[in-house]
Structure formats: structure tokens, C-alpha cells
Amino acid sequence: MISREIGRDAGGLANVSRRGLVGGLGAGALVLALGLPRRSAAQGQAEKKFGAAGMPNGWRDDPRIFIAIAEDGTVTITCHRQEMGQGVRTSIAMVIADELEADWDRVRVVQADGDEPRYGNQDTDGSRSLRHFFVPLRRAGAGARVMLEQAAAARWGVPVAEVRATAHAVTHGPSGRSLGYGELARAASELPVPQPDAVRLKDPGQFRYIGREDVGLVDNQDITTGRAIYGIDARIDGMYYAVVARPPVYGGRVTSVDEAEALKVPGVVRVVRIDPPSIPSEFQPVGGIAVIARNTWAAMRGREALKITWEDGPNADYSSDTYRQKLQAAVRQPGKLVRSEGDLDRAMAGAAKRVEAEYYIPHLAQSPMEPPAALVRIQGGRCEAWACTQAPQVTRARLAQRLGLPEEAVTVHVTLLGGGFGRKSKPDFVIEAGLCSQAMDGAPVKLTWTREDDLSHGYYSTVSMERLEAGLDGNGRPVAWLHRSAAPTIAALFAPDPKHEMPIELGMGFINTPFAIPNIRMENPEAAAHVRVGWYRSVSNIPHAFAIQSFVAELAHAAGRDPKDYLLELIGPARTIDPTDLGDAWNHGEDPKLYPIDTGRLRRVIETAATGIGWGRPMPRGRGLGIAGHYSFVSYVAVAVEVEVGEGGAFSVPRVDIAVDCGPVVNPDRVRAQMEGAVVMGHGLATSAEISFKDGRAEQQNFDVYELTRIATTPREIRVHILPGGDYDRPLGGVGEPGLPPVAPAIANAIFAATGKRIRRLPIRDQINA
Template sequence: MTHDHSFSRPASVEEAAGGEIVNVSRRGLLGGMGALVLAVSLPRAANAEEAKPKAFGADGMPHGWQDNPKVFVSIADDGAVTITCPRSDLGQGVRTGWAIMIADELEADWAKVHVKQAEGDEARYGNQDTDGSRSTRHFFMHMRHAGAAARLMLIEAAAKQWGVPLGEIKAENSVVTHAKSGRSLGYGALAKAASELPVPARESVVLKDPKDFRYIGKGTLGIVDNRAITTGAALYAADKSFDGMLYAVVARPAVFGGTVKSFDAAETLKVPGVVKVIQIAPPSAPVKFQPLGGVAVIAKSTWAAMKGREKLNIVWDDGPNAAYDSAAFRAELEKAARKPGKVVRSQGDVDAAFATAPKRVSAEYYVPHLAQAPMEPMAAVARITDGHCHIWTSVQAPQAARTLVAGQLGVGEENVTVNVSLLGGGFGRKSKPDYVVEAALCSKAMDGAPVKLQWTREDDIHHGFYHTVSVERLEASLDEKGFPTGWLHRSVAPTIASIFAAGADHEQPFELGMGLINMPFAIPNVRMENPEAPAHVRIGWFRSVSNIPHAFAIQSFVAELAHAAGRDPKDYLLELIGPARVIDPTSLGDGWNHGEDPKLYPIDTGRLRRVIETASSAIGWGRKMPKGRGLGVAGHYSFVTYTAVAAEVAVDDKGAITIPRVDIAIDCGPQVNPERIRSQMEGAVVMGMGLALTAEISFKDGRAQQNNFDGYEITRIDAAPREINVHLLPLADYNHVLGGVGEPGVPPVAPAIVNAIFAATGRRVRQLPIRDQLKA
């Protein structure tokens, strides 16, 4: 079938005005095969500097947060519609979502729609980083226009062939019909003629009325990879295989910054199947996404490589972080949180409000390091032939992998191909392609032979890019009615910037904009401060990132203030949010705003109120609870989406916690695939429970103390809520901007749970994970 071949964009093709849709030359692109192929791109950024990829810029995001992505859409002679997806599918369903957006406007037969995964190539496809919950919201209107433009071109081709007016022709289910004459043609029969037509101007393309959508917003199609995944046919990184392939694992320094002083591989080389042992150099500064260094064992099987690694005799220099201790570092963070820090938002006079208030309340909240722990550990296959390195891997940032591999091998990027498989989870870990470089270096050491580099779960837990540890200190002054007159929040946490620049010890704008400085409460006097916090491990992206500690602290503190005021916590939270209004985030000092235009994406407190009201109403807020049971609620705005969680918690006489029911409400704007939104919210609840109850990475002598899922506990099926209800707040206007979905569900889960625990027991939880705190 012609829809499977790979294609490239000829150098002669210029972007259409505004950088929208280009009809790529059929002959130049497909070598004479009959097909219609469109290349779609987002408009260029107004500021050229903003569009340039950067390792780590002022906005705090890697590789250029400003998107300029492109996608190819083709219709082959047999009518197959192929969409090339440059973003990675981690289970969030982006491959399906993009197909839905285009197929609906194209009026394509869903059975004929195929998705091809793009390789890492930023020049061809634009920014390919799959992060920030933005792959759908940044593409929605552009994908619709692409599908509508292709549909119009097919109609024009039929009208020209039949000699009839455009208005008499209808396209539906991959067939173009002329009712008056009874003639019809399939898309495949028209693709060649349509490819010879000019692409219609954007203003001439009429999008469908949302009431006529067949796929968008319906949630009835499943996912394009569903059969392959459920039957085991889907390929992940560890599934790639070649005849004669070798296998590798790496012994890495247990302490971040550690190096190999010396090693003896004599016993390792005696292990049956071990072929070679090589040293991998430690990273240069700044570390970014480079491998940690160490010693790689290459063998004829993964098992042999692992047994050989056990026999390595390595003398390590633990380096500058050898004394890192979680408990001691927490005390340092708490000390910093109790002193003034860098002011990142200030309005009114907090000191005056505190000085005159009849009552003051303060609290400190702690969130430990966390590991992304995707179910599929990191793996990559590398093979070098004729000076060209081919990679097969599960990665969130294929272009970053390509660039890093090229640099480490000393070749041009054109000599590196990164083939992206499905991802068995990522949560930010697979946006850091250190493991891909390790595979390439091992292949190089074996004269280009194919090598599969595999991380174990222990490797993942011990050598990750961890979510930051955090201490959040909040203080508030209350008036006679218990309403805050002043609000002080000090957030102390090592920053992701620490892997990009020496001396980075303050949270960056994108971290501060995750629920801290853009806190929308109607409080007259507010000050946020950010004291310094050095990093002693690699800090990286984690699902919802700094929203986790900020939401946990703020939403827990609101419930504490409600108790101090003798008020219902849900009513008190809504009163703090205030009446429905639209807030320019820049007026709060948030110039990042999740990378979005504040005019298109202001903070809408009415939408935040609605998700809180929806979740709390659904769970039966205010109903009489039996002894040991309580309800808690929390709401949060992140990734330009509004979510709220209401949780029912039961605590028995021994302090054991169960969570029988959770209701989660989300307003993400227009919905492309509601079923995947529900799945993401259900997953967010289960993941958020794990963060609240059991998950923690602790360090002693610079070493992670957890090894596998016996120590780093995730929520298991027997502990998951028996009932998770997802409430999608629909926004009927599909011309409205979309919000994110993959990440916003996590932040309100933990505070809703601890607030419910207080309602059930009267005991306040201020540190995560809860573990046995209620059993003490």
C-alpha cells in the first residue's frame, strides 16, 4: 500500500503565507506515485528569537517552548489516509487525537485512516518535544484546516472532472458524490488530480459546523493502536530485534557527580556471553541530558550483561554530593523557608496586614523527591552502518536524542536517525535521552553492530532525573470573620535549571508559574518568595511538575484556614477564589503563562469555581459521614486547564487509609477525544494517590535508598478507589482555545485526600507521602 512509504519535503517547497498548508509536489515527493500530500505547519512566531530552539532559555523550557511543528497528511491511490505524527504517544492518545481532528474535517472513512510515527527531525517536523500537555491544544485548529483544505481540493478535482459547480458536490466517508447525476468517486481516485491543484487560501476553507462533527468530541473510536496494544503486537523500544544483536547494561555512579577512579573487568569477562566492557565518560558541565558515565557491559543477552555487571570491580569517586542526605536537606530547606527570600510576587502590604490582624495562621508542607517510574524502563537499540547511526527507542524528545547522539559520536545530525516507538509511559523521564546516547556509544564500541541498551527498574530508581524536593511555608493573617487579609508563601525547591546551568538555585519562571505566583485568590495583600535551594541530584520534568508541591501546600492551607475560621472548607475555598472574573496572568507577575498568550488564555475564576462545585456536588458534599470517614476537596489551574478533586477517605482504628471514591472534574475547553480525557483523569487519580500515600525517593550518603517497586511504591489495583467518577465540563464553542489534559489532573489529588483525612480524623497531614503517619 502506498501509504506506508517514507517521504521527505523537497527543498524547493516554500511555506504558504502565514506558514499554514503547502501542497507538496507529488512528483518531487512521491517519485510519481499518485497521491495528495499536504505539509502543515503552525504560523511563525512574531518574534524570530522566540522560535529558535534553545537548550535552556529565559522561559525555562528546553529546545524552544515556542512550537513551529509540521505534519504531513497524504491520500494514496487506494484511498488510504496517512497522517504523520511527529509527537510521541505515551498513552495520552496523541496519535489518535490528531487522526480524529484531520479525519473529521476531511470527511474520511475512519477505517481507512492510518498514522505513521515521524522520526526525530526538527527541520522537517518542527518542535517534537512531547511535554507540557500541549500537543493537542497547539494543533487543533491547524489540523482541522488541513483536513478541510484536503477535502476542498478533492471536491474541486471532482467538480473539474465532472464539469459541475462546487456547491452541488458533497464529500462524506471518503467518497465524493454529485447527487444530481448520481456520480461518485472515492478519495483514492481523485487524489492524483487533487494533488495538481493549488492549495486553497486559508480564508476560503470553510470548517465544519461542530454540530456536524462525526469524530471530534464523540469519544466512540477507541485508539488507533488499540488492537496492536491489546494483542501484544505493538512495538516498544525493548521489542526491536536484529539477527546477531548484542545487549548492554551500564554500571553508573550511585552518587550524582560521581566518577570511575578505576575498574577491573577480569571477572566480568569470564561470565559466559559477555563480549566486551567499555568505559563511558562522565558528563561535561552542564550535565543537561548526557549520560552519567560509568562502565558498560556488552553481551550476547541482557541476562549475561547483568550478571557481568555484578562482577565488575569498580572504585568510585563519589564526588561533591557524597554527603547528600534527604533528612538533613529537608532541615536546610525548612530553615530557608523561615527567612525572607527572593520576592517573586508582591501586591499590597503583607507586613502591615500581619501586624494588625487579630489572628495569624502558618504551616509548612513537604514533598519529597519522586521518580517518574514508567512501566516501560528506558531502552534503546542502536546500529551504525556506513557512518550512519540508526536508533530505535521510546523517547519524548526525538530531536533532542538525535542532537545528543550526533554530538557524542562526532557526526552531523543528518547521520543520525531516531525511530520512535510507542512509549510505555514517560511522565517526563523519556524527554531526557541519556539512555539513547549510551546505546549509540555501545554500538560504536562494537564497530556498529546492533546493541540494545536496557535499563532495569533499579537503574531507573537509582539514576533518574527526579522530581524536585520541596518545602512550602505559608502564613496568613485573618480578619474578624476569618477571611485572609494577608498571604505569604515561601517556596523552596531545587530547580530543573540546575542541570542546564551552574549556580541555578532559584525556581525558574515556568516553575513559579505553576500554581505559585498565578494563585488567583481575592486577597488584598499577597507576597510570594523563593529562597535559594541547591540541587544535589539530577532534577527533571515530572507529570505536572511544580504544580504538585504548590497545589498540595495551597489547597491544604486553605482547608486549615477554613477550620481556623470555623467555615466549611469548600465554601471557604470558593470565597477565596471570589466571584467569576477574568484575570490577566501578567498582572500577577506570571509572564510565562504555560507558554501561552495571556489574551487567549487568561485565568478564568468562573471556570475554576465550576470544577470545584461540580466535583463536590457529585460526591455529595455536606452529607453526614460515619465515624472514620471524611470528604475533602481541592481545585487547581495548570496547563491552562481547570481541575478539581473531591475525595472520600476512610481511616480505620489502626490508621490504615482507604479511598473508596474520588470525583474529578475537568474543564479543558473543547474536547477532541472525551474517552481519552476520562482515561487520563482516571490515571491521574491513581498516580496522585501514589504520590500522596506511598511514593518517595530518599537519599543517604548521596544514594537513592529505594531499589524497586517494593520501596518506591505506586498505587496497586487493590488500593485504587472502587469508584472514580470523571466529570467533563463541556465547552460547546469549538472555536475556543483548548487546554491541556495529560498533566492537570494530578495536582489536586493529594490535597483533596489529606483534607478528607482531617475531616475523618481531625489529624492534619503536612508531609508526603502519608505512609504510616496516622498509625503513630
């Protein structure tokens, strides 16, 4: 197999090597490897400031994506990012296929194994897959197209300007001769990779797939017919099954275990102790006792039969009620100063009116439809894992480290993910499976987490207390703004007792609040972590957006103003803001020159959502409208909600209008689906979802008490408004995460409009009648 590698020179195409790179792609005649630019300057600065360990897993990018064209014309694209419902395998293929002029029905996608040296960074989070890859992917597809055109011209002995690739074939205009891609692939593979100036990108008006609504998911047939393989589906002949009894309190450990009754359960073959990690625990298993059996049911029954005495450790007294009081006390005192403009104390003292409020957001669990699951086999000094992981390269490294193997001896096969939301970025469950296989002399072991395991031993979204104070002038406009945010930080996974949020957390809708207020102070009081805090869809944008957008509505009421108009006035005129001027050196990992904060775009999504829902129309008794807008992951989203409150405080959401400006759109169907999913997920965290702790233990064990949005309570109508992205040369934004933050405050604001009841604590549950 002959290959070409397209490199990073000047961000374009360069002939780097001619060596066999790809196996398992079929009888490939032309194979290209795409190298993308390294991380942005902003990312490098952020790492220097607070260390790579403080970044989300593998936040650096240098990916390579392989394109193979076989002699039968089949185009195979290797996707190095993970598919968990966001459609990344389809969207990446759409971009390449469009510039390649490939027939969609002849394109297939295969999933890359975890291999950072080969594929570059593979971690899938931060809503960055398409925005980082769009232009280089276009160039890769166009480069392959040019090589096919050159091969055809050479065969016919005609100028290359007379030939054109279209619809999976190259045609000579003057003679009408045509050759399919398969017929040209081997000859094309012998040609040098074209230089950037020889590669023409399509005019967007020529796009066949990019921007179209009707391009189906490449996995759709397998998913809908049950042939798709998720982590929980992986099987190998002769494999065993395992579950783990884990310490009920984070940081606890086994004091003693009596395994006799467990071993009597038919099918149970072994009981294995997993040593607990030191704290900070990073992505290591929390320890406990694994039960290995011939089927999962036997393993679960064996676990129930274990007699374990636990030592609860340093977090045994962690209880949500008392911790909330600690957070409340923390935000009522000065904290670490993270942003200061003007003279807040003087402005506050001279204000005509002062308004203050505190907002509480509890821990949340990602609760993906598919709980964590992994299969591991160790043979001949090599380890193979099959796992539903968002971060295969981190999984590979940690698995090798824990098993005492060189990293190159570990292969991580990535399955489809039945949801992720950040939970599956952490490979503790894969390491558990590896330790079980090692205990069984390398025999394959599939380890499964139950829903109770998932909710009791996860990496939770942080709990947060937000305090805001504002001083208003005689016209009701804020002249002073104080915001204190206290929340345990994700950095506690990596460093002992950090207590303050990381710059990336502060940069999630807090420090970079783009309001036109002359006097601003933002502080970050201390907050210790007592559980594993991890990434959850949109991360710290959730508490920050809930507090800020709720408080803006409170200020509007205090000023006697319309909430939407007041919000737009606070944002101010359309302008661009360098986020570093606000103290945000992170900017969601992007170059602030390419991705400044654009208040004009934020204004437009708010206006679009408001227009969509009919803002200002007369509302009958018990109905109200609420609105919120937020900037996150370099995209702009606004949500307008209609709420209906009935007798006894029961409420429903008849309609939601959500507007998104994510720049140029590759796959509108997936943008729409992500926004709809964000509304449903945001409704759940606003109304019913909460993980609380008592004596160090999670009180919610399953969906009977950890209440997600059910079908009966889902907003009845969700309208998605995708703002035009303009020129496809503009940078793309993110889509997977930005839709979530404005949902909860919009619902809370609508409830106030309907009832006069102010919601400052999530979830809402029965607060309307409280």
C-alpha cells in the first residue's frame, strides 16, 4: 500500500513521507494522512499559566486523519474522534467527501484506535472537533481530488485544466471521457502531494453535503437495526464478567472482606481486591472489591453476598446541607480577586438602589444512557481494550501505567458511546477491567457499571454558590456589579486541596461576562472538594449562566423594565471584546484574535429567540415568558421559554425557542439535534436533577430519585433557530455544549413572570408553592 502524508507546513499540504501508515482499510490504492496545526497560542499560554494537568484531557491538538480510496472506488475515512451521538463521524466525512467530490453512498467511516503518536490528540470534548478541523479537512479532500485529476490527465495526455472531478469520477470536458475514482486511485498514489497553491477549495455554492439538512448519519442503519457496537456490547469468546463493590465514600477503603458467600454463588469464579488510589486520584479507580464471574448477573449476585467493612476516610462527614451553608458563608466574605474594573465600593455606596441575590446549583451526574463498560484482554505481553471512551489516548496511557506495560503494548479499540457528557473522558472503568483481566492471568474480562454504580461513584458536576450584588442609578441601570463564585474545582483531581477554580473554569461565563458596566469586581472564594468533580456538558458555564441570567431578570424587575430589553442594554452596543482584556487568558482554548467575544452576535441570538416565541405578547394568568443568553465554547445561544403554572404549583413548558450562532454550519441536522437535546437536558437539571450527599454518600442511587426529564414533562414544542453563519472562511464555533447553560435561567425567569415566585436554587421541584 502506498501512502502520502499531508503535513503542517504553513497550515497547508506538504509531502512528508512515503511509508505504509494504514492497515485494515481494505485494498487501498491511495492513502492520505492529514496533519493539522498544533494548539493555538492561547492554549499554549494557558498551559504555561496553570499547567497541562489543569486542562481537560489532551486539550492539545495535532491530529491525523486518514483517507483511503480503494480500487473498487470505496472511500474510507478514519475518524479519530469519538461518536457519542453528536454526529462527528458523519460531519468529518461530509467535509472530506464534499471537497473530494465523492459519492456519499460510496463513503464509509472507520473508528481509529487510541494512538496519539499516529492520530494526534483524540479527546472528544469542548465542542471543538469540527471547529478545529474544518479547513484542514477541506484541504485534505481537495488534495485527494487534485491528485485524481492529475492522474486522469496524465493517462489521457491532456492538460489537467481540461479535466474535472465530480460525482466520484474524473471527466475530460472536450472528449467526454470519464474514469472512476477506483480506476485512478493507484496511479494517483504515485503522484507527489500537491502544494497549497495547487489545491482549489470549492466555492460554498458548489457544496454537495456541507450545510445540507438531509445527509443521513453514517451509523444510522446500524444503530436503528441494533447492529451497532457500544462498549457494553463488546464480546470475545471465553470472556468473564465483572462488577466492583466500591467504597461508598470517596477516599474510603476496605478494612476487611469476607468473600465466602460470594464464592458460593453459581458462576462466580474469583474475588479480587482493587487498591484505592492516593488523593488526588486523577483517573484511577476508587478501589474496592471486584467479583468476576461467568455472567454479569452472577457477578452482581456475588457482589451482594460480599461482607465488607469499610473505612470511610476523610470525606465521611460530607453532607450537602452543611456544605451549602459553608459555601454560603464563603460568598458572603471577600474572596480571591479575579477581575476588577473601576471603583466598585464608591459606586456601590453612591447607588440609588442596591439589589443582591444568592443562587445555588447542586452536584449533577452525567448519567449517560449507557453506563461505563469496558472489555480488556492481556496476552503475550500485550493488552487490548474495547471501551466506550471519550479519551482513548489517556485511556491507553493510564492503562499501560497501571498494568506495568509499555504504552505501545496497549491497544484501545473505541466503540460507539451511548452518551458521554464528560463522564467517559475518565478511564477509571477501563483500568478496573484491566486489573480484573490481569488477575485472571490475562483472560478477557468485561466490566460493567450498573446505574447505581454510575450515580454513586461518578465524577460529578461541581456544586456551586453564586452571590451577586448590584448598585443601580436613578434610572435603574447598574453602575456597580459584584459577583462571587464558590465551587469545588476539577483541579482537585490533579492537585492536593487547590480550593480555587482554575482559569478555564473562571473563563466559563464568569470572568468574561461581557456587560457594559463601569464598575465590576469578581471574586472566587475558597471551596474544598469532597467528591470527584469532573466535566459535565458545558461544565462551569451552567452555574455561572444560571446566576447571571437570573440576576439580570431580577435587576430588570427592580428597575421596572422589560427583562429582554434590560439584558440587551447590559450587553451594550455591538462590539468585539478581547477576552484577555477581561482577564480570561483561556477563551475556550482559542486564539482571542480569531475568536473575540462579539456582543453583536450575542444580541442577535437573544433577539431571534425573543422574536421566535413572540416576546411581549399578552399572556393569560398562570403563563409567563422567560429569556436568557450566554456565550460559551465560542458560540452564542439564547433561550426563550413559555411556562404554564397550574393549581398546586405544577408547571409545564409548552414551548421553547432556542437560537444559536455557531458560525458556518457543516451539519444543520446535528446542530438542530444538539440544541433540542440541550433543551431537554437543561429542563431536567432545572426542574428535578440533583445529586446530594449525606455522611459522604450519594443519596440518589437510580432514576427513581435522580429524576431526569421524562417524556411526559419534556417541553412540548422546541423550535431551533440556526442563525446564518455567513462566509465559510469564518472560524466555526462549538455546538455540543453551548446550548445547555441558558435553559435553566430562562425557565426560572418564566416561572417568575407567571407567578411572581423567584427561583434561586436548583432543582426547582416544588419551590413554586414553598
